[in-house]
Amino acid sequence: MRSPCCILTRTKTIVLRLSRHALHRRLPHVYSIRCQDLRCFCTDHSQSSKPYYITTPIFYVNASPHIGHVYSAVTADCLHRFKLLQGYNSRFATGTDEHGLKIQQAASNAGKDPLNFCTEVSDSFKHVFQRCGILYTDYIRTTEKRHRQAVEHFWTVLHSKGFIYKGTYEGWYSTPDESFLTPTQVTDKTDSEGRQIKVSTESGHKVEWMKEDNYMFRLSDFRTKLLDWLRLNPNIIQPVNFHHLVLQWLEDDIPDLSVSRQKSRLQWGISVPGDPEQIIYVWLDALVNYLTVVGYPQNHSQWWTAVHHVVGKDILKFHAIYWPAFLLAAGLPLPKTIFVHSHWTVEGKKMSKSLGNVINPLDAMEKFTVDGLRYFLLRQGVPDSDCDYYDDKVIKMCNSELADALGGLLNRCTAPSLNPTQVYPQFCNSCFPKEPSEGLRGKAVSEDYRMVEAVSALPVLVEQHFENLHIYKALEAISTCVRMTNAFVQRQAPWKLDRNNPGDQQWLDTILHVSLECLRMYGILLQPMVPDLADRILSRLGVMPEERSWDSLNFLMKCEGRDCGLEGRALGPDLGVLFNRLERSQGKGRTPKMATQHKSKS
Numbered sequence: 272m273r274s275p276c277c278i279l280t281r282t283k284t285i286v287l288r289l290s291r292h293a294l295h296r297r298l299p300h301v302y303s304i305r306c307q308d309l310r311c312f313c314t315d316h317s318q319s320s321k322p323y324y325i326t327t328p329i330f331y332v333n334a335s336p337h338i339g340h341v342y343s344a345v346t347a348d349c350l351h352r353f354k355l356l357q358g359y360n361s362r363f364a365t366g367t368d369e370h371g372l373k374i375q376q377a378a379s380n381a382g383k384d385p386l387n388f389c390t391e392v393s394d395s396f397k398h399v400f401q402r403c404g405i406l407y408t409d410y411i412r413t414t415e416k417r418h419r420q421a422v423e424h425f426w427t428v429l430h431s432k433g434f435i436y437k438g439t440y441e442g443w444y445s446t447p448d449e450s451f452l453t454p455t456q457v458t459d460k461t462d463s464e465g466r467q468i469k470v471s472t473e474s475g476h477k478v479e480w481m482k483e484d485n486y487m488f489r490l491s492d493f494r495t496k497l498l499d500w501l502r503l504n505p506n507i508i509q510p511v512n513f514h515h516l517v518l519q520w521l522e523d524d525i526p527d528l529s530v531s532r533q534k535s536r537l538q539w540g541i542s543v544p545g546d547p548e549q550i551i552y553v554w555l556d557a558l559v560n561y562l563t564v565v566g567y568p569q570n571h572s573q574w575w576t577a578v579h580h581v582v583g584k585d586i587l588k589f590h591a592i593y594w595p596a597f598l599l600a601a602g603l604p605l606p607k608t609i610f611v612h613s614h615w616t617v618e619g620k621k622m623s624k625s626l627g628n629v630i631n632p633l634d635a636m637e638k639f640t641v642d643g644l645r646y647f648l649l650r651q652g653v654p655d656s657d658c659d660y661y662d663d664k665v666i667k668m669c670n671s672e673l674a675d676a677l678g679g680l681l682n683r684c685t686a687p688s689l690n691p692t693q694v695y696p697q698f699c700n701s702c703f704p705k706e707p708s709e710g711l712r713g714k715a716v717s718e719d720y721r722m723v724e725a726v727s728a729l730p731v732l733v734e735q736h737f738e739n740l741h742i743y744k745a746l747e748a749i750s751t752c753v754r755m756t757n758a759f760v761q762r763q764a765p766w767k768l769d770r771n772n773p774g775d776q777q778w779l780d781t782i783l784h785v786s787l788e789c790l791r792m793y794g795i796l797l798q799p800m801v802p803d804l805a806d807r808i809l810s811r812l813g814v815m816p817e818e819r820s821w822d823s824l825n826f827l828m829k830c831e832g833r834d835c836g837l838e839g840r841a842l843g844p845d846l847g848v849l850f851n852r853l854e855r856s857q858g859k860g861r862t863p864k865m866a867t868q869h870k871s872k873s
């Protein structure tokens with residue numbers, strides 16, 4: 272059995288070997304990922320100024336925020352917090368997409384002035400995000416002056432370089448998707464009143480035939496460049512199934528793209544510079560938001576080379592084809608990564624107003640708490656395929672993993688009955704020697720070493736999962752370790768030991784020390800996903816804010832014969848149950864209510 276130190280050394284060795292191999296095969300992306308693996312064990316502050324820029328899509332203001340929107344935002348928030356944890360200088364932008372036909376129609380249906388209408392809904396997104404702990408650094412609205420100026424400049428650059436020309440667009444248009452579609456992208460359908468209509472094959476939304484004099488963008492010029500870019504950088508679009516999908520789309524010719532609408536049809540938008548009769552296509556307008564946020568056209572360079580987008584699968588075409596083509600035309604660097612996620616259905620059905628199954632995130636947070644909702648979305652949300660949401664699933668997951676496993680562990684290991692002095696207990700090397708074979712007085716058994724080995728390896732594993740946008744796998748790995756730690760406590764049953772017997776007392780404290788060290792690791796690693804819950808764990812353990820960074824993931828130093836700064840320090844105050852068990856209320860409405868967490872035997 273190896274000691275934690277051996278494990279760290281072994282991990283580094285594997286990593287270095289992989290890196291050389293990757294370099295040899297000229298796979299720079301693999302090399303850079305592996306180098307990051309190493310960083311978690313080094314106190315390297317040189318990267319503290321390294322920029323990282325993450326974005327969510329900007330949200331249409333035609334409807335109120337729902338659980339799907341919150342999922343995009345929580346995913347990006349989690350990536351942002353993870354980079355902050357690692358010491359990056361991370362910037363995180365979100366906001367609202369307020370122009371276009373769809374918003375114009377929504378405002379008119381509501382009988383409201385478009386800007387007032389947009390402000391109301393934009394504020395409701397802001398409110399939900401603040402409630403949900405979305406730590407954005409920038410909130411952009413496309414109706415802001417700074418954005419109009421950025422879009423006008425961007426347009427002028429494309430036009431002056433000859434990528435925009437005046438033409439006629441004739442074809443299908445879907446207003447709900449604000450998307451132009453080719454004949455192969457539409458299908459026949461019979462609507463609820465028995466009429467034959469055409470719909471978008473992908474979204475199912477109704478399409479209309481339109482013919483207009485528009486400005487056209489030379490999208491077709493970029494097909495080969497986009498293919499080269501994606502083939503040379505197989506990690507740009509993640510998960511990989513979406514990368515393959517885009518490559519497949521690019522196998523066929525792509526037509527030039529209409530990038531404006533006649534003012535007679537669309538008034539709510541940004542006018543084409545020099546031609547007030549045309550309004551800029553809402554997707555060109557919206558995509559430029561990512562540049563506006565970082566100060567385009569004057570000050571964007573530093574941040575722009577570090578940009579990563581989180582997008583839902585429905586808007587992949589706009590981000591993986593149109594956007595890179597616009598950027599290439601403007602002579603700007605392309606995004607580093609496009610993280611794609613799938614959609615949430617509710618009890619097996621697509622979320623829709625007409626079905627009345629839209630989940631309001633404020634209600635969900637009220638029922639399950641912010642941490643409960645965030646944990647469920649990130650733990651259950653698999654980016655590659657759609658996920659189903661229903662209350663019972665949230666309740667079961669939160670109860671078993673947060674209330675029972677994690678909360679139970681914290682409660683047991685900090686209980687005054689086991690730890691009457693309420694200090695971070697002493698570790699005894701002879702009870703838990705570095706190597707299992709060392710010392711005759713060792714009390715730890717092989718499963719205990721296996722648990723320690725798993726927790727030591729956790730940061731590397733979590734980081735790898737984050738690199739691939741597999742946040743759910745990172746949470747699964749943490750949850751597995753929590754289970755192992757609970758099994759360790761159960762196996763060693765510290766409550767059976769006698770504090771008045773010096774031998775027992777040393778072993779009891781060692782069991783608690785190891786368990787609190789595990790909890791400290793879980794607390795630090797969980798900060799990006801469930802920040803409040805993680806804060807409560809770390810505060811109860813007496814871990815200071817400056818001891819919560821990636822560099823503090825130095826697990827069980829005492830076992831290595833090194834100092835543990837926490838040993839002997841007073842624990843933080845007991846603020847009660849970590850996560851209250853949730854219970855379904857009886858009868859209609861399926862609304863769960865809070866129940867108290869059951870106290871452990873200890």
Ligand code: MSP
Nearest residue numbers: 328329330331339340343368557558582583614615
């Ligand atoms: N305004 C555009 C984006 C422009 S970005 C330059 C847009 N807005 S949206 O409000 O319709 O969608 C915003 C995000 O929410 C997208 O990533 C979309 O995939 C996501 N979701 C909308 N419904 C969803 C689910 N049911 N499940 C998960 N995410 C969903 O598109």
